[in-house]
Amino acid sequence: MSDLPGGAVATRPLHFIWILDCSGSMHGQKIQRLNFAISEALPAMKSVAHENPSAQVFVRVLTFSSGARWHVGQPTPLEQFSWRDLTAGGVTDMGKALSMVAEQLRMPPMTDRALPPVLVLVSDGHPTDNFNQGLKALMSEQWGKRAVRIAIGIGADVDDAVLARFVDHPELPVLRADNAPTLTKFIMWASVDVLKSASSPLSRPRGAGSPVSNVPIPNAPQPVTADPADVW
Amino acid sequence: MLSWRVLECSVQGFSHRRPDKATGKATECQDFSGVLAGDDAFGGGVAVSVADGHGSPASYRSAMGARLAVEISHELAEQLLRSKPTTRAERSIAKRSLELEVGRQIAHRWRVTVEKDLKGRPFSDNRLARIEARAGVHERKRVERDPLTAYGTTLVTAVATDSFMAFWHIGDGDIVTVDAQGHVTRPLPSDELAFANATPSLYSSDAAQHFRTRFMAVPAPLALVSTDGLANSFEDEVGFLKFAADIFERIASDGWDSIGGQLEGWLSRLSEGGSKDDIAVGILYRPQEPSPTELVARAQQGQESNRVVGLSRKEAPGQDDQHISHHRYDHRLHGQRGSHGGSF
Numbered sequence: 001m002s003d004l005p006g007g008a009v010a011t012r013p014l015h016f017i018w019i020l021d022c023s024g025s026m027h028g029q030k031i032q033r034l035n036f037a038i039s040e041a042l043p044a045m046k047s048v049a050h051e052n053p054s055a056q057v058f059v060r061v062l063t064f065s066s067g068a069r070w071h072v073g074q075p076t077p078l079e080q081f082s083w084r085d086l087t088a089g090g091v092t093d094m095g096k097a098l099s100m101v102a103e104q105l106r107m108p109p110m111t112d113r114a115l116p117p118v119l120v121l122v123s124d125g126h127p128t129d130n131f132n133q134g135l136k137a138l139m140s141e142q143w144g145k146r147a148v149r150i151a152i153g154i155g156a157d158v159d160d161a162v163l164a165r166f167v168d169h170p171e172l173p174v175l176r177a178d179n180a181p182t183l184t185k186f187i188m189w190a191s192v193d194v195l196k197s198a199s200s201p202l203s204r205p206r207g208a209g210s211p212v213s214n215v216p217i218p219n220a221p222q223p224v225t226a227d228p229a230d231v232w
Numbered sequence: 233m234l235s236w237r238v239l240e241c242s243v244q245g246f247s248h249r250r251p252d253k254a255t256g257k258a259t260e261c262q263d264f265s266g267v268l269a270g271d272d273a274f275g276g277g278v279a280v281s282v283a284d285g286h287g288s289p290a291s292y293r294s295a296m297g298a299r300l301a302v303e304i305s306h307e308l309a310e311q312l313l314r315s316k317p318t319t320r321a322e323r324s325i326a327k328r329s330l331e332l333e334v335g336r337q338i339a340h341r342w343r344v345t346v347e348k349d350l351k352g353r354p355f356s357d358n359r360l361a362r363i364e365a366r367a368g369v370h371e372r373k374r375v376e377r378d379p380l381t382a383y384g385t386t387l388v389t390a391v392a393t394d395s396f397m398a399f400w401h402i403g404d405g406d407i408v409t410v411d412a413q414g415h416v417t418r419p420l421p422s423d424e425l426a427f428a429n430a431t432p433s434l435y436s437s438d439a440a441q442h443f444r445t446r447f448m449a450v451p452a453p454l455a456l457v458s459t460d461g462l463a464n465s466f467e468d469e470v471g472f473l474k475f476a477a478d479i480f481e482r483i484a485s486d487g488w489d490s491i492g493g494q495l496e497g498w499l500s501r502l503s504e505g506g507s508k509d510d511i512a513v514g515i516l517y518r519p520q521e522p523s524p525t526e527l528v529a530r531a532q533q534g535q536e537s538n539r540v541v542g543l544s545r546k547e548a549p550g551q552d553d554q555h556i557s558h559h560r561y562d563h564r565l566h567g568q569r570g571s572h573g574g575s576f
Contacts, residue, residue, distance in 0.1 A: 005478035007471020009505040054508040146428035205433035
């Protein structure tokens with residue numbers, strides 16, 4: 001018998017999933033900036049995870065355009081994760097993406113000892129498929145309901161209402177990134193500040209008035225004022 | 233029949249031992265544990281409790297809340313022990329009283345005590361600003377809306393005498409019992425609200441409704457109560473249940489005193505390798521017939537793989553409580569709220 005009573009010891013898993021719009025309208029500066037922002041945020045993300053050992057962070061990336069596909073489908077330990085640039089083209093099958101995320105949040109493969117997952121949805125447009133069905137699938141899963149859901153809308157054509165329904169948090173707005181520096185700032189906030197908050201093992205009281213997500217969301221940053229010529 | 237042994241231990245979480253960047257200080261342990269024993273009026277009965285203060289920036293007085301929860305719980309435990317229910321009728325009354333009163337009494341007394349403390353020490357503007365700076369404006373608003381949030385805690389209590397065993401529990405955390413054959417059982421149904429780091433809390437206005445209770449006419453040889461930092465340190469449920477089973481086996485092989493000297497070290501290592509959270513554990517144990525040597529021999533005869541799986545059925549004759557729990561690796565008793573009593 002091992003010296004320590006009990007079974008195998010393990011840190012609690014925290015699943016961080018990027019859900020990224022790679023439709024045709026993202027082509028050019030938007031997708032370039034998204035690639036840049038996520039890769040720029042990675043070192044800080046890894047640093048905060050290292051400083052918060054309460055969670056073992058696993059990263060995945062799901063993209064949607066015409067259909068949806070896993071860009072990184074295996075839950076990858078954050079310390080081993082590296083960014084591979086995305087390309088854009090096609091329509092905006094956001095509903096399909098949410099359905100695929102829902103499948104991964106079932107138990108199993110999830111367990112009840114996991115920390116609430118973080119889902120970050122980034123989009124510049126309107127869903128072109130059955131968004132309602134996808135959202136319903138996601139919210140039918142316990143971990144879908146309990147996940148921290150962040151939405152970043154890019155540019156003037158984004159469907160705010162749809163993203164707000166994904167977030168479904170009375171105190172957390174959809175983040176609007178109308179220029180490149182703001183997108184970078186928001187991506188950094190989601191990857192670092194939100195991750196740090198979600199990594200805490202602390203239980204929070206559940207009672208009347210509690211937000212659906214049980215993770216305290218840090219104050220969202222303010223957009224960056226940019227040259228009007230640079231506004232998407 | 234030999235007398236009950238009881239011990240408790242709480243350790244600071246691994247992640248809390250380093251200074252917090254915002255405050256420059258190590259985070260105070262938010263778990264609290266306590267023991268009630270040694271009074272002749274208890275007739276050899278004992279009680280143990282653990283409580284887990286929420287510990288968030290908004291719940292910055294939850295260490296105190298946890299301590300108060302244990303103290304108040306032991307006031308109720310003392311009443312129960314002094315009443316010494318031994319006959320079937322007396323146990324039935326005690327069971328009913330437990331179901332109806334213990335949650336209400338604890339929640340009420342805790343609230344009164346905390347409100348008194350708050351009145352004497354209201355929150356400063358500086359404190360509220362710090363909550364907002366660390367956790368966001370939403371958390372500040374939460375505390376302003378309901379100041380008792382600052383003291384929020386869970387609570388788990390086990391009481392044992394030769395005549396009965398009783399449990400009451402609000403929030404996350406765990407209670408398991410181990411029978412004479414080493415089978416591990418959860419005597420209370422899980423709380424479905426305690427999921428994804430959410431937990432019912434003593435601070436809630438409806439806290440009394442969230443208590444789960446159990447009165448067992450035949451006490452198990454070992455009961456273990458713990459805050460969620462313990463179970464969250466294991467890869468899965470089976471690993472956690474094995475902790476209780478291993479403790480029982482080690483007591484049988486190495487004696488009760490061997491556990492007390494090692495428990496703190498074990499919990500520290502589990503926090504470091506597992507949850508990183510504070511951990512509090514309480515253990516009630518009474519040596520049973522047959523002898524410890526025989527129990528060890530039984531365990532070595534191949535019952536290791538069955539300890540956490542299969543039926544847990546007490547075999548001593550004349551038992552009133554014939555609860556049978558079919559327990560599997562990923563078992564949770566869903567959907568049963570409130571008290572879960574045996575038969576009398």
